[in-house]
Amino acid sequence: MLTVSLVVCAIVALATADDPAANHTVANKATCPANWKEHNHRCYYFEASTKNWADAEKQCQTMGGNLVSVHSGDEHKFIQTLTQSDAWIGGSGCQVAGAWFWIDGTAMSETFWCPQKPDNTLPECCLQTNSQVGKCWDDIACDTLLPFVCAKSM
Numbered sequence: 001m002l003t004v005s006l007v008v009c010a011i012v013a014l015a016t017a018d019d020p021a022a023n024h025t026v027a028n029k030a031t032c033p034a035n036w037k038e039h040n041h042r043c044y045y046f047e048a049s050t051k052n053w054a055d056a057e058k059q060c061q062t063m064g065g066n067l068v069s070v071h072s073g074d075e076h077k078f079i080q081t082l083t084q085s086d087a088w089i090g091g092s093g094c095q096v097a098g099a100w101f102w103i104d105g106t107a108m109s110e111t112f113w114c115p116q117k118p119d120n121t122l123p124e125c126c127l128q129t130n131s132q133v134g135k136c137w138d139d140i141a142c143d144t145l146l147p148f149v150c151a152k153s154m
Contacts, residue, residue, distance in 0.1 A: 030154040033063075038154065039078045044068065045150040046082040053126040056088045056148035057103055065152030066090050069102035070129075076112050079149055080135050088148035091127030093118060093139060100127070104151075113137050 032043035043065070051059065057067050067090030070076050079089070090103040098120040100108050114136035118124075126142035129135070129149075 032154065037082065040075065041154050043152050043154055044079070044082060046087070046147065047150065048147045050145035050147055051088075052145060053088050053092075053142040056146070057090070060090075060148070060150035063150060063152070065150040066102075066104040068149040068151040069104050069106045069108070070112070071106065071110055073110070073112075076110075076129075076135075079129060080131070082149060083129065083147065084131060086128050086130045086132075086146055088146050089127050089129050089137075090151075091137070092125060093120065093127075094122060094125035094142065097122050097125070111137065 032038045036043040036045045038044075045060075045063065045065070047056070047059065053067075060066050067088055068079060069090050070079065079087075091100055091108065092103060093100040098118070100111075100118065102108050112129075112135075114130070114134060117137065118139040120139070124139045124141055126140060126144075128138050128140050128144075128146060130138055
């Protein structure tokens with residue numbers, strides 16, 4: 001009798017496993033907050049008002065993210081469509097000249113530096129993406145006032 005009961009329970013469990021009505025819950029698809037744009041399972045926000053790099057990062061943090069880190073050519077192009085101007089992104093080389101990292105802690109494995117950049121001097125140690133020909137990265141002084149791009153996971 002115990003064996004028959006176990007077989008019946010197993011059949012019922014298997015029959016209802018893929019049936020959302022039987023489970024009574026349906027997972028909600030993650031979405032980005034209002035005014036954020038989704039791209040490859042991340043949310044991006046362009047802020048047109050200008051701030052220095054540190055204040056831009058603080059504002060991104062208040063919204064649950066960081067200045068954007070860039071991990072592919074596709075992502076770099078997407079960010080360019082958001083900004084249409086020079087803008088802060090989340091790279092810094094201020095602790096040691098030439099030692100660049102992303103503020104969100106992810107690895108800086110792919111880069112899109114402008115020719116002869118970075119300068120690797122401490123006065124110019126914050127990372128901007130630009131809208132000029134080449135749409136590349138430049139290291140500039142952190143107190144420069146620029147718009148910025150934030151990002152966070154979905």
